[in-house]
Amino acid sequence: MSMVSEFKEFALKGNVMDLAVGVIIGGAFATITTSLVEDIIMPIVAMIVGGELNFTNMFFVLGDIPEGVARNYVSLKAAGIPVLAYGSFITVLINFLILAFIIFMMVKFVNRLRRQEEVAPTVEATAEDILLLREISAKLGNNNLTK
Structure with a gap:
């Protein structure tokens, strides 16, 4: 089996595709989490503390x-x-x-x-x-x- 066909078989397996989807969604989820902390949670904490935090x-x-x-x-x-x-x-x-x-x-x-x-x-x-x-x-x- 040639290197190209082995790589094609590896890349097209379901696990690799699931991993790729997970990484992409994880990156988007990290962006959402960062926005949640910086844009929602931290302003609320700053308001509770009584100033800009x-x-x-x-x-x-x-x-x-x-x-x-x-x-x-x-x-x-x-x-x-x-x-x-x-x-x-x-x-x-x-x-x-x-x-x-x-x-x-x-x-x-x-x-x-x-x-x-x-x-x-x-x-x-x-x-x-x-x-x-x-x-x-x-x-x-x-x-x-x-x-």
């Missing part, structure tokens, strides 16, 4: 700041000055926690659906069903059920 401006400068460079995260990073950006890390951490919670809830929901499918519905036997089973058992010669 911008985590990206929380950092420690680890080097000397040359003259003419503004003391904000974007300018310092653009100038190549080492910055310990713990605020950005907090934002990413919040994104991760929200994403992990949403995935947890989705997996929990899917597992609940699977458990419901696996559990066979119980059927209650009526008196007529029991009589029929006793008759069948008696005809087959099994006396244990006829009592």
Whole structure:
């Protein structure tokens, strides 16, 4: 088998296509989560705290700041000055926690659906069903059920 045909077989397998779809949806989902944190959750937290809460401006400068460079995260990073950006890390951490919670809830929901499918519905036997089973058992010669 040639390398091209092996690659074609690999690329067209269902698992690879499922993975590709998952990566694309995951990227879009990450964008939604980032927007949720930055555009909805953080403004609410800022309102509760009582002021503007911008985590990206929380950092420690680890080097000397040359003259003419503004003391904000974007300018310092653009100038190549080492910055310990713990605020950005907090934002990413919040994104991760929200994403992990949403995935947890989705997996929990899917597992609940699977458990419901696996559990066979119980059927209650009526008196007529029991009589029929006793008759069948008696005809087959099994006396244990006829009592």
